[in-house]
Amino acid sequence: MESFISSFLYHFNIVTFLVFLLFYSYQFIYMIVALKSKVSKKIVGEEDxxxxxAVIIAARNEELVIGELIKSIHKQTYPQEYVDIFVIADNCTDQTAKVAKKAGAFVRERFNKNKIGKGYALDFMFNIIKAEFASNQYKGYFIFDADNLLDENYIMxxxxxxxxxxxxxxSYRNSxxxxxxxxxxxxxxxxxxxxxxxxLPRMKLNASCAISGTGFLVHADIIKKNGGWIHHLLTEDIEFSISNILKGEKIGYSPNAVFYDEQPITFRQSWNQRLRWAKGFYQVxxxxxxxxxxxxxxxxxxSFSCFDMTMTIMPAMILTIVSILINGLFYLAILMGIFEKESIGDTTILMxxxxxxxxxxxxxxxxxxxxTEWKRIHCAGxxxxxxxxxxxxxxLTYIPISIVALFKEVEWKQIPHTVVKSIDDVR
Known part of the structure; x- marks a missing residue:
């Protein structure tokens, strides 16, 4: 019995590893392409x-940080006459709207307790721009979260x-x-x-990239064709990416456009945020x-980008969960005496x-x-x-989060942003 259990788990784990390798071996090519690209990352384009x-910022109770984001936009090397800033103060109970107006943004307040989430706030502002600012003829829309900060060359x-x-x-997401x-x-x-x-390697290989939450630019024609912002799942970023890839869009990446955002500080905050992400991936x-x-x-x-996105949302965590559960169940059965105790040592070593x-x-x-990113990470070595x-x-903490997300109803919860820094402080 001992040899059977050990042999089964050994071969099961080998098969699991080989399946991972089969699905994700293309990312080893990504790594090679990325490392080769470090020598020259400058992208030649029509800068002039x-x-x-239009810069659109969805904010909920962000009075502490939104002013610094707007200041970093005003400090851009890109001509200011080509940039307008719009802020949605979404269900706010603080001074977000007042701070944003004082900093120089066009602000509208939104109060809706039924349609909660960033996607609804964005759609609200797109409709306002369509109705009241159509004459401005914006070529595209930047989307940011209120805690972001932009490097001075970001928009350029x-x-x-x-x-x-x-x-x-x-763009390049720093912290x-x-x-x-x-x-x-x-x-x-x-x-x-x-x-x-x-x-970066997706860009170099002429495949489609994927946006990640914030810090992206979308052509006005896409928003116009969609009739606003139509993506309202818990992870509207990956939904937006996949929806556009399926329609034939190829998402680009600008490696020298650097922005900074604030990460959750406590494990509870992190759990809530990543639980929403995990549930959102299942929805997508x-x-x-x-x-x-x-x-x-x-x-x-x-076609390849569809495969890439499938690998992004589907097999990795599900396969990991199955592997952990099978190993864990066998190990628990051994500890409970269902199998001979002599199997404990071998099974422990395998795990x-x-x-x-x-x-x-x-x-x-x-x-x-x-x-490789050493100089761009601003902290002690x-x-x-x-x-x-x-x-x-x-x-590793994604594993219990992903398991809970399979069974738990998840709603959007605000992560408070309290790290008040200017772009000069960060750099």
Missing amino acids: RFNKY EMNRTFNQGYRVVT KNFDQNWITAGYAIWFLHEAEYLN LSKYGKDLIRNIFIRNHN LRSFGMYYLVMLCMALMTII WKKIVYSFTFPFFM
Whole structure:
């Protein structure tokens, strides 16, 4: 019995690893392309063709931070006459609207307790712009969260990529509070990895990138064709990305357009946010999964991007959950005496090896990201190294979160932003 249990788990874990390898081996190519691209990341474009943009910021009780975002927009090297700032004070009970107006933004307040979420706030403002500012003829819309800060060349760099013909453009997501604790660092490392080891190689390989929550630019024609903002799942960013990829859009990435955002500080805040993300991914999979898989096998310029997005929303966490549950159930059965106790030692070693392999992969990913992005991460060097070693534990917490999300009803919950820094403070 001992050899049967050990052999079963050993071969099961090997098969699981091979399935992962089959699904995600293309991301090793991404890493190689990303590392080669580090030598010269400058994208040649038509920088001197200035387009008129509207910046849209959805804010709920963000009086502490929204002023600094607007200041960073006013400090842009891009001509100010080509940029208008719109703020939706969404169900606010503080002075967000007053602070935003004082900082120089056009502000509208929205109160709706039934339609809650960023997507509804964006749609509210798009309808206002359509009704009251149609004569401004905006070429595109920037979307930001109130806690963001922009590098002074941000809009100029995004404009360059936009002028290459991309109708949706995402950017380099850095962190205002990388060094606060292992949770904020965990978020920051992942977003840096996502920018430079997923979106950068996608761009280089002429595949579609994906937006990540905030810090992106969308062509006005897309919003006009959709009749506003139509994406209202819990993860409207990945829904927006996949919806546009299925329609044939190719999302671009501007690696030199840097913005900073604030990461959740406490584990409870992080749990609530990532629980919403996990539930949102399940919603997106349910809504778009069949279309994505079908388009993988239709020969067009976005077939690979459909495969890439399918891998983004589907197999990894589900396969991980199944693997953890099977290993855990067998181990629990052994501890309860259902199987011979002699199996405990061998099974423990097998589980520790599996965990060790997972930890090593995540650690290598973190170290590679930290080393290549070292100069762009603004904190003490020793913290960068230490938080590389805690990153695998941060990612491991996604497992219980993803399991709970399968069964729990999840609603949007505000994450308070309290890190008040100017763009000069961050840099």
